[in-house]
Amino acid sequence: MLLSACPRREPSPTPGTTHEPTVAPPGRAPPAPTSAAFGERRAEREALVRDLAGQGVKDERVLAALRRVPRHAFVPVSVKGMAYADQPLPIGMGQTISQPFIVAFMTEAVAPRPTDKCLEIGTGSGYQAAILAELCQRTWSIEYLPELADQAKKNLVALGYQVALRTGDGYVGWPEAQPFDVIVVTAAPEKVPQPLLDQLAPGGRLVIPVGPRTEVQGLERWTRKQPGQGADAFSRDRLLDVRFVPFLGDGGR
Numbered sequence: 001m002l003l004s005a006c007p008r009r010e011p012s013p014t015p016g017t018t019h020e021p022t023v024a025p026p027g028r029a030p031p032a033p034t035s036a037a038f039g040e041r042r043a044e045r046e047a048l049v050r051d052l053a054g055q056g057v058k059d060e061r062v063l064a065a066l067r068r069v070p071r072h073a074f075v076p077v078s079v080k081g082m083a084y085a086d087q088p089l090p091i092g093m094g095q096t097i098s099q100p101f102i103v104a105f106m107t108e109a110v111a112p113r114p115t116d117k118c119l120e121i122g123t124g125s126g127y128q129a130a131i132l133a134e135l136c137q138r139t140w141s142i143e144y145l146p147e148l149a150d151q152a153k154k155n156l157v158a159l160g161y162q163v164a165l166r167t168g169d170g171y172v173g174w175p176e177a178q179p180f181d182v183i184v185v186t187a188a189p190e191k192v193p194q195p196l197l198d199q200l201a202p203g204g205r206l207v208i209p210v211g212p213r214t215e216v217q218g219l220e221r222w223t224r225k226q227p228g229q230g231a232d233a234f235s236r237d238r239l240l241d242v243r244f245v246p247f248l249g250d251g252g253r
C-alpha cells in the first residue's frame with residue numbers, strides 16, 4: 001500500500017543553532033489537558049476514527065487519542081474545514097500535517113504505554129506530539145524550522161499539553177533525555193540516524209520512513225532487543241510504502 005503522508009516539497013531555509021523552548025521540565029505525568037477545542041467537532045472526529053478502524057487500526061488507546069485530540073486546533077485557518085478528512089494538509093513552510101491514518105498507523109506501530117518516554121522528530125504542527133502526550137508518560141519533540149516550532153508550541157500550550165520542545169536538527173536526538181521507549185520520526189532520511197538508534201531503551205521501538213527523497217520510502221520499525229550497536233541489537237520490520245517530506249539538514253543524507 002502506498003500512502004502519501006506529507007506531500008513532497010522543497011526544503012525551506014536552514015535554521016540557526018539549537019535552542020530549547022521547553023514547555024515543561026521532565027517530571028511527573030502531566031494532568032489531562034482541557035480547552036474548549038476538545039468539545040468542538042466531536043462528531044467529525046468520531047466519524048474519522050470509525051473510518052480509521054475500518055482501515056485496520058485496532059489499538060483502542062490509539063483510537064481514543066485520535067477521538068480526543070482536536071486536529072482542527074493544529075491546522076491553519078485556511079484548511080480548518082478539512083481537518084477531519086483523512087488527508088495531509090499544508091501547515092506552512094512547505095510542510096504538512098500527516099494524514100490521520102498515517103498518524104494512527106505509526107502510533108500503533110510503536111505501541112506507546114502510559115509509563116513510556118517518547119521522542120518525536122519533526123514536530124510540524126504539534127499534532128502527533130499531542131497524540132503521544134495522550135498515550136505516554138512524557139513526550140519530547142524536535143522541529144528543524146523555527147517558524148513551525150513556534151507555532152507548534154502555541155498550539156500545544158493553548159490546549160494544555162506539556163511537551164518538551166526543541167528547535168534544531170533531530171538527527172542528533174535529545175541526548176540529555178535518553179533513553180526513549182518510543183521514537184517517532186515524521187520526515188524521511190536516506191538512512192536511519194545512528195544517534196536515534198543509540199537513544200532507544202531496551203525494548204524500545206522506533207518508527208521511521210527511510211529512503212531517497214525522490215522515490216517511495218519504506219516505513220520501518222526498529223525494536224531494540226539488547227544494548228549495543230551490533231546487528232543483533234535490533235530487529236527491523238518494513239511496514240508500509242510511504243511518501244514523507246525529506247529529512248532536513250546534512251545528517252539525513
Ligand code: SAH
Nearest residue numbers: 097122124125127128144170186187247248
Ligand atoms: N509530525 C508533524 C508533521 C510532520 S511534517 C505533525 O504532526 O504535524 C515533517 C516535519 O519534520 C516538518 O515540520 C519538518 O520541518 C520537520 N523536519 C524535517 N527534517 C527535520 C530534522 N532534521 N529535524 C527535526 N525536524 C525535521
